[in-house]
Amino acid sequence: MAQGRQFNNSTKTLKRNFSEHTQSSSYAKRQKLLKHKASLPIASVEKRLVEEVQKHDTLIIVGETGSGKTTQLPQFLYNAGFCGNGKLVGITQPRRVGTVSVAKRVAEECGVALGEKVGYSIRFEDVTSTSTRIKYMTDGLLLREALLDPYLSRYAVIIVDEVHERTVHTDVLLGLLKNVQNARSKSVNNDQQLEKESADQCLGFLKRCQRRSPLKLIIMSASLDARIFSQYFGGAKAVHIQGRQFPVDMFYTYHPPQYYLDASLTAILQIHLEEDPGDILIFLTGQEEIESLEKLVKDSLKQLPENNKKLIVVPIFSSLPSERQMRVFVPAPPGFRKVILATNIAETSVTIPGIKYVVDPGFVKARFYDPNKRLESLIVIPISKAQALQRSGRAGRDGPGKCFCLYPENEFEKLEESPKPEIKRCNLSNIILQLKALGVDDVVGFGFIEKPSRQSFVKSLEELILLGALTDEFKLSNPVGRQMACLPLDPIYSKALILSSEFNCLEEMLIAVSMLSVKSIFFTPSEKLEEVRTVNKCFESPEGDHLTLVNVYRASNEILEKWSGDSGLRTENHYKIFRKWCKKHFIDSRSLRHAHDIHSQLRRNVEQMGLRIASCGDDLLQFRRCLAASFFCNVALKQPDGIYRTLANDPMNELAVHIHPSSSIQGKPECVVFDELVETSKKYIRHTTMIDYLWLAELAPQRYALENQV
Structure with missing residues (x-):
C-alpha cells in the first residue's frame, strides 16, 4: 500500500512537472511571438493606420513583403473597436493555403484556439464560430457569402489582400464591394429612388432595407500601382508602409x-x-x-x-x-x-x-x-x-x-x-453564373476594373444557355439555373450533379465531382512511372478515368469503414492507416481526404436541394450516359487516322487532340467525353471516359441534331 501511495505521488509530481514545462514552453513561445510582432515595420504606424481607416471608407495600403500587414492590420482594427456589436473584420486571400496558414498564425499571436476569435473559411471548410471576429477567407468564398447576404451586413471592415495577383474572383469582388459600399451608405426612405440607383449599380436585389452602417474597405498589396485602384474607387487615399525587414x-x-x-x-x-x-x-x-x-x-x-x-x-x-x-x-x-x-x-x-x-x-x-x-x-x-x-x-x-x-x-x-489579370485569360462561365445569381442582369456592363473581351462573354453565355443555367433571354433559369448557382462548383459539375439524380447515379457523380475538385489525387514521380502504373492496376477502369476515380474513392472508403467499425467514428489512428494505404498506392493522402470532405459537403447540399441520392452500383452504364448528358460540350471523336478531334459548333474551332498519357482508358474508343482540354507540349484531353456517339442526339439534343449523326 505504501508503494502504491509513493507511485501515485510520483505520478502527480510527473504530471505537475509536465504541466509546468508545458506552460513554460507555451509562455516562451508567446513571448517570442509578441517580440516578433513588435519588430514588424507595421507596428510603428498602428495609430496612423487606424486613424486613416476611421477617416476614409476606402483605403489603399501598399506594404512590401515582410511588413506584417496581413497578420497585424486585422488585429489593430479589432483592438480599435471595429468589431463592436458582433461585427467582423474580413480578410480575403487569393489562395486556400495562404488563407489557412495566416489564420493559424494570427490565432497563435492572439493566444486563442483557431475558430474562436480568429477563424477562416475556404471552399468546403469553415473553421469559424459565433465568437469569430477576425475572419480570413478566400476571395471566392466571400463572393458566395454575398448570395445569402447581399449587403455583407456582418462585416464592419473587409480587407482585400494580395490585390496585385488580380485573380478573377478578386476583380469581381472589388466590383461587388464597390456596389455594396454605395448601397450601405444610402438612406432608403425613398424606395423608388433606391430602386433606380441600385439598377444603375447593376444590383437589382438592393431594393428595400434599413439604413446600414458604412462598409470600410481596405485594398492591400505587397506591390501595386495604387493609381489604378485609387481611380476605380473615386480617388481613394493610398498609404505606403515600410517594406521588408532586412536589405x-x-x-x-x-x-x-x-x-x-x-x-x-x-x-x-x-x-x-x-x-x-x-x-x-x-x-x-x-x-x-x-x-x-x-x-x-x-x-x-x-x-x-x-x-x-x-x-x-x-x-x-x-x-x-x-x-x-x-x-x-x-x-x-x-x-x-x-x-x-x-x-x-x-x-x-x-x-x-x-x-x-x-x-x-x-x-x-x-x-x-x-x-x-x-x-x-x-x-x-x-x-x-x-x-x-x-x-x-x-x-x-x-x-x-x-x-x-x-x-x-x-x-x-x-x-x-x-x-x-486572370479575368482576361479564363473561362467566365462560373463568374457570369454567380453575377446572375447576385441579381446582376447586365454582366457585360458590370463595373470590372478591366473588362474581359466581348467574345469571352458571348461564348460563356452560350455555354450557360446550353447547360440550361440561363434562358434564351439570358435570365437565370428556374429551377436548374438557381440550383446550379447554389452549388460551389463550376457550372458543368453542378449540372452533372443535378442530372445524375435523374440517372440514378448521384452517388457516383458526387464521388467523381469531389475527386475532380481537388488537386491531382495521384502523385507520379518521374523515376517511378512503371511502379505507379503496376501498383494502381487494381483501380484502373478500361472505360475511363471518371470510373477509375470512383474506384479509388470506394477503395479508400472501405479502408476507413473497416477500421472505424460500426461506430463510424474515425480517429487519428484510422487516418494513420489511411495515409499508409495512400503512400503504398502513390496517392496524395491530403488530397484524397479533402475529396472525402468535399463529398460530405456536396451530399448535404444536394440533400437540401431535394435531389434523390441513389447508386448504380457496379453497373456504371448509367453513370457514363450521365457523363455524356453533362459533359456534352467536351466531346472528342476518333478520326480515321487515329487522332481525336473535338466537336464544336464551328468546324473551324475543332481541334486535333491526344488523350493524356496518364489516362486509364484502354485502346482508342470511337468517342470520349473529357473534363479539361490543356495545351502543354501537345493538346491533351484529361480525365476521359468512353461513351457511345449515338447517345449525344438523345441526351443533348440542344447541341447535337439527329441529322448530323453519321
Missing part, C-alpha cells in the same frame, strides 16, 4: 542565358561553394523543371569533394503530396544547406524560414483560355515586376539576403508592372 542585394546577369535551367544549376553551385551559410530558394515553372533540376543538382554534387556535398535538395509544387511539401519547413542539419526548388507557390502563399538567397530565372507558367476553341493553354511567360519584387523579398525575411536574377537589369525595366 536584399540584387544581382543581374550581363546577358540573358540561353538555357535558364543550366544557369540555375550554375547559380546554385556558385552560392553553395562561395557564399555564407543560408538556404537557397529558386523559382521554376512546374514539376517537370523541378524534377529535372533536382537530378542535375544531385548529379553535380556527386562530383564535388566530400566536404562540399552538404547540400540538401527539397522540391515543392502543388501536386507534391502534402507530407513531402512540409519538408521545406524542416531546418537543414548542422553544417548543411537547403536548396528549395519551388513554383510560384512560394511567392506569397508559403513563407519558408531560413532563406538567405533567391535565384530567379524570371519565368512563370500561366493559364490562358481560348473561348472559341474552349482550350486552356499552360504557357511559360516572363514574370511581372510585381512578381519579381515578391520573389526577391523572400530573401529578406530573417536577415540580409541576396537575389540572383538570371536576366539583365534592363530586362527588368521591360517587364509588365503586374501579371495579366
